[in-house]
Amino acid sequence: MKRPSQVVLLIAGILVAVGVIVVRAMPRHTVRALAADRAPSTVRAPAVMGTFYPSRSAQLRSAVRTYLEEAQIPRPVGDLVALIVPHAGYSYSGRVAGHAYRSLQGGSYDTVAIVGPSHRVRLEGAALSGLDEWFTPLGRVSVDGVAAQAITKSYPGARVNDAAHDPEHSIEVQLPFLQEVLGDFRLLPILMADFSQENCASLARALAELAEDRRVLLVASSDMSHYPAYDDAVRVDKETLRAIQTTDAGEVAATTKKLMAQGVPGLSTCLCGEGPVKTVLMAAEILGADKVQVLKYANSGDALAGPRGGVVGYCAVALYRSGSSTSGRGEDLNEEQGQQLLILARRAIEEYVAAGRRIAIKDLDPVLLRPAAAFVTLKKDGKLRGCMGSLEPSQPLAETVRDRAIMAASRDFRFSRVRAEELPYLDMEVSVLSPLRRVASPEDIDIARHGVVVVQGSLSGVYLPQVAEEKGWSRDVLLSHLCREKAGLPADAWQKGAALYVFTVQSFLSPAPGTEADVKD
Numbered sequence: 265m266k267r268p269s270q271v272v273l274l275i276a277g278i279l280v281a282v283g284v285i286v287v288r289a290m291p292r293h294t295v296r297a298l299a300a301d302r303a304p305s306t307v308r309a310p311a312v313m314g315t316f317y318p319s320r321s322a323q324l325r326s327a328v329r330t331y332l333e334e335a336q337i338p339r340p341v342g343d344l345v346a347l348i349v350p351h352a353g354y355s356y357s358g359r360v361a362g363h364a365y366r367s368l369q370g371g372s373y374d375t376v377a378i379v380g381p382s383h384r385v386r387l388e389g390a391a392l393s394g395l396d397e398w399f400t401p402l403g404r405v406s407v408d409g410v411a412a413q414a415i416t417k418s419y420p421g422a423r424v425n426d427a428a429h430d431p432e433h434s435i436e437v438q439l440p441f442l443q444e445v446l447g448d449f450r451l452l453p454i455l456m457a458d459f460s461q462e463n464c465a466s467l468a469r470a471l472a473e474l475a476e477d478r479r480v481l482l483v484a485s486s487d488m489s490h491y492p493a494y495d496d497a498v499r500v501d502k503e504t505l506r507a508i509q510t511t512d513a514g515e516v517a518a519t520t521k522k523l524m525a526q527g528v529p530g531l532s533t534c535l536c537g538e539g540p541v542k543t544v545l546m547a548a549e550i551l552g553a554d555k556v557q558v559l560k561y562a563n564s565g566d567a568l569a570g571p572r573g574g575v576v577g578y579c580a581v582a583l584y585r586s587g588s589s590t591s592g593r594g595e596d597l598n599e600e601q602g603q604q605l606l607i608l609a610r611r612a613i614e615e616y617v618a619a620g621r622r623i624a625i626k627d628l629d630p631v632l633l634r635p636a637a638a639f640v641t642l643k644k645d646g647k648l649r650g651c652m653g654s655l656e657p658s659q660p661l662a663e664t665v666r667d668r669a670i671m672a673a674s675r676d677f678r679f680s681r682v683r684a685e686e687l688p689y690l691d692m693e694v695s696v697l698s699p700l701r702r703v704a705s706p707e708d709i710d711i712a713r714h715g716v717v718v719v720q721g722s723l724s725g726v727y728l729p730q731v732a733e734e735k736g737w738s739r740d741v742l743l744s745h746l747c748r749e750k751a752g753l754p755a756d757a758w759q760k761g762a763a764l765y766v767f768t769v770q771s772f773l774s775p776a777p778g779t780e781a782d783v784k785d
Contacts, residue, residue: 331362389421486537488577725750
């Protein structure tokens, strides 16, 4: 018969053994979460931390900020709906990804839905995450469980499958960029392995439906050509990008099929995330996206000093909803169209000052007859002489510029009316506005790029993007001046509930005819 002490030891040994079996049976993300926070089954641990990107938070943040700061992107052409972003190790694709996420600065979204390919786990439909949070060295990201439930209701192929997410990197590598640019956001992670048109279309409809009652950013995670030689990669990727720019998922599928049939040496795929790309293109089209910008293209050969064989391609692409027919400037104007606006503004002021009449709108580029909001700014000897504008596209752009030019010269209460003898010495600037977009926080405002509108009750004020640079103001100083001087509100109203909106501008400047700039040989 065993003594009591032996029984206790035996029971303890059994419990330890059972515990070991249980722990070994746990998924890796649960084990790591349990070790870190004693919160099993709630936090996904990183799969590629320390390999695809730095494991130390300071080094990771520094790398992400460097990629963002180095990115040079064109002016946005509307409301950002979706991005296509690569997912390789940061030393290879981080600079390209930085261009995509630079376009997000100043934005605000309720949910970021990232659709990525499942590289390691085969699955049908799409895999959602049932965990509460995902972890990176920059902190935790909350999973949008409500959005996930909505997707499962409208898309029969959706299943919670954290085993598929557990080893996957295509979504994880996007998170540090989003954490740095957006700060607080909710994540809807979706993995795909079935890239059929039917499956993509079904998921796309569910994502578009989700975006009807919340502000959703769509992200397709995909690299481009895999393993051809450098020059072949550039050719193949450029053709794939041309297909993406049509925003037609069918064209993308047909193009990649054609390219794969060409027998390019080493080429194993044109888009490893073709399903996510097609899905996001379809969803973005339903949501009204009608403009595409290729922000950056490169391949792994550009990051290497050695041989350029067997490279992988990367692109950063943004899809915008321009709303050009009713609510914005649409596509950017070219220089000739801008000059037509400047000539129109000067002639409008000259005719009004001389005879009190408005000139007729005729013989202009049809693009200038589309509705758009604009401001006209007058300066003399480098000092403001008048500025008037509209924030809503309530009339054709040409009429907006004509009427605001006259108002800037005759109705700006801060200045006396412009006199005929001043006309040769007036600099004129026409600023064409994008649609207004409300931001959730002052942190979302990039004063180097955004004009700002503050609204509280019946009071409002606006500053163009040029103001912060001209005055040398910080964001907080600008917002305080905006509230007090432009809106007649307390200087701290922006901190106490006043609504803030942002917009971008495309500006055209004409020096005064009487200045040295116009008479040089």
